[in-house]
Amino acid sequence: MECRWILQTKHRFTKNSFRFTTQRTLPSRNQSKNGTFHKFHDFNQIYTDAFKTSVGVGFAYCTSLTSKLFKLLPEASIFTTKTKVIKKALIFTKSTFHNKILIISDSLSTILAIEALNPENEIIYQIHNIITSTQKAI
Numbered sequence: 001m002e003c004r005w006i007l008q009t010k011h012r013f014t015k016n017s018f019r020f021t022t023q024r025t026l027p028s029r030n031q032s033k034n035g036t037f038h039k040f041h042d043f044n045q046i047y048t049d050a051f052k053t054s055v056g057v058g059f060a061y062c063t064s065l066t067s068k069l070f071k072l073l074p075e076a077s078i079f080t081t082k083t084k085v086i087k088k089a090l091i092f093t094k095s096t097f098h099n100k101i102l103i104i105s106d107s108l109s110t111i112l113a114i115e116a117l118n119p120e121n122e123i124i125y126q127i128h129n130i131i132t133s134t135q136k137a138i
Contacts, residue, residue, distance in 0.1 A: 044098035046089045048105050050081035059085035082107040083123040090130040100137045
């Protein structure tokens with residue numbers, strides 16, 4: 001059983017800027033409309049996932065309208081992969097007309113890294129810049 005964590009930002013990275021919700025099962029798109037994510041019913045939901053197998057390393061995100069799959073070099077860590085998928089999802093949000101976006105991840109370590117006030121990781125730093133430069137509710 002996996003957990004999913006939701007990070008809702010207020011665009012300022014302070015200790016009290018983040019609220020977490022946990023869910024003990026993986027939701028389908030239909031369950032998310034009626035279940036745990038009900039309070040985000042008016043948000044455009046972006047599901048993210050990353051994988052590292054003997055076949056390769058990659059990540060994907062999907063919305064109700066589109067999905068994108070990306071491949072990385074085999075030496076990429078799973079943490080790097082999970083941060084890159086969130087970054088790509090955030091970049092995608094810039095091109096959408098939606099102003100309320102919910103990015104769904106199963107990576108608590110990535111969300112905790114995003115929560116850090118002064119990230120040392122370059123990808124997390126870029127995520128901070130994307131979040132703080134948008135007027136959208138993410």
